[in-house]
Amino acid sequence: MSTSTPVIGVLALQGDVREHAVALAEADALARPVRRPEELAEVDGLVIPGGESTTMSNLALAFGLMEPLRARVAEGMPVYGSCAGMIMLADKVLDGRDDQQSVGGIDMTVRRNAFGRQNESFESTVALHGGWATGLEGGPLHGVFIRAPWVESVGAGVEVLAELASGPAAGRIVAVRQGNLLATSFHPELTGDHRVHASFVDLVRAAAR
């Protein structure tokens, strides 16, 4: 097992880059901003933060990052996407803009801005399933949702890790994993609870073995 500290990039085209870097450092990883293909080539894993997936798609294309991102996902690099980052990891996007592209990799369909206008931003308890039911010690997560997507459906190879616990959208899938790819609808970097980042750092360490 590798005992060295994993180097994890944070895609720094837009979004909560600093907050993710802080959460990764708390989870014992070395965080680095990634804006160029050369920087992407040097990291053991990557966080794609929230923001606006349409803008992120444009910027990733303009910075020449879309194909390198797809190539590293295909090689098995661990990636964690939050909110717009989840949309970037989805194979299929509903209510997207026609020209928006995703990196893809997770066999799921997500719906952008799924919780509707009245619910643009809200906080809610997130119930843990699958590997997180036993793996994330300390019980349910507090989810911060900001114009968030939900996962409309998943393919057979996708593990559901969390669902909304209550409210009109109770039971909607808000966290998934497929292989080395992890995605959440919510923003754990804004809560001070670094369990999601710690579970991603574990994934990066396991992949580096």
Ligand SMILES: NC(=O)CC[C@H](N)C(=O)O
């Ligand atoms: N906080 C967020 O990342 C919002 C996601 C945004 N609504 C999108 O479609 O990309």
